[in-house]
Amino acid sequence: MSDKKPSKTQVKARLPKGMRDVEAQELRALKHMLDTISEVYERYGFEPLDTPAFEYTDALGKFLPDTDRPNEGVFSFQDEDEQWVSMRYDLTAPLARYVAQNFDATPKPFRRYQTGYVYRNEKPGPGRFRQFMQFDADTVGTANPAADAEMCMLAADTLEALGIPRGGYIIKVSNRKLLDGVMDAIGISGVENATRRLTVLRAIDKLDKFGWDEVELLLGSGRKDESGDFTKGAELTPLQVRKIREYLSWESIALFRSSVQTHRQERLERDIEIAENLLGESDLIEAGLRELFDIEVLVRSAGYGHNRICIDSSVVRGLEYYTGPVFEAELTFRATDESGQAVRFGSVGGGGRYDGLVSRFRSQPVPATGFSIGVSRLYAALSHLGKIGAAKAAGPVVVLVMDKARVGDYQCMAKQLRDAGIRAEMYVGDAGMKAQMKYADKRGSPAVIIQGEDERAKGEVTIKDLLEGSRLSGEISDHAEWKEARPAQFSVSEGDLVAAVQKLLAEQAKA
């Protein structure tokens, strides 16, 4: 085995694409963030639930693997009995399965929150992974807009609990019934226009990314991007495009605010009439407006202003799945990255009403609404804003092994420190003292405990303050002097070890 050349059988250590490791500092901060979110959700009365990472493919929905491409979009494999199984791609489909399976025993409305990794077999990009974390809250079993309104308030409260100040975020609300109604009104309803409607939705969804001019191209003949890729448009007529634009530029449904502020039902009726004159007559538009009105009234009564939750007609969200109100949580912060470029964080979560999901498993309708946070994205934004506990967790106090025959004594010192609640360890490697010091340094230890022959003879231990020592090292350039000075260390009698370390840590914490 003395051959130094890597053998052909040696495997290359590498990560599958779109996957990543999460290291100590981030993991601690992430846990803290998840705890904060959980607290808010618990306070709203949601119950925790966990479901497995994979499900039978048919339970997850329409992404059925076919024989040619069984892994398109979702990671799938066949179980021993040849049934297809897929990794979950969100937390909502498993929830629907759970509720359907435990329907009679579950209180309705059923309110649960859940976090975990989900998996998508797609091309990874900047900030996009094939395994990522979501944090969801859903209310299943009621069509009451109060449940939707609550989702918006929950989202706002959560972002604030995470340290995002009021004004640094906005919860946008719209209603898919409005868009569907508008498309109805411009004559692109019906099965034969299904793909065209999808194209229109996709185009509108890109409004905040590209602006209206580009969206107009996507609604019409199509758009060519800088890299030369051409995206086919929806081929709408100029008249149809103009109607869409009227809908989108509909000043946050300003007229609506007046109805809501006065809580006057008769004004709502009048406003609905105005809207239908503008956009076209449609039952869907009327129903959508009524739902938004209810949400507005509830949210405002609870004291959430337009700076926190507001109606925005450009919100689209998922293409096929939402059936009513849709929400999007957006960070409005401006910040700059390392190279001084402006970064926009954009959407960190979203959700809406999906009345069709559970009913796939049962004959009766089961309306539901929910909100989902993109944990990784939100984490990235928070850490950019300095809202993540930047302080690295202090490393352990390291008890050096000066004499291998006495590991029992050293282990005992470490245990005494632990029993006093101090993070501590005995060095468990095989290297000499110098390497042990380096190890402690790299671990970020606040102090090391030294007991060699000299201390032992006097019944003492030496405590070396690594933080102070590091500071002093800047003032000493000569190594002989540095070695001679042995800065920032002192000895105490064995019995005082714990008390002395506690005192030192307290002083360090103050500095």
Added chain:
RNA sequence: GCCGCUGUAGCUCAGUUGGUUAGAGCACCAGAUUGUGGAUCUGGGGGUCCCCCGUUCGAGCCGGGGCAGCGGUACCA
């Protein structure tokens, strides 16, 4: 999927018109200092120059074809 850019040490990169044994900085390990993390000095380990084919006496460099990474775009429950 489409378009563009980039592939040389763990990381960041240099490498002349194609010419001997492919370099630097950082990082890592060791010694100077057998009981002290820093600094300094000395030494050391570490390479499929992304892969294959071609041109050539000779390719890290030139040509062709792949692959991978990054960026944009498309798709996105």
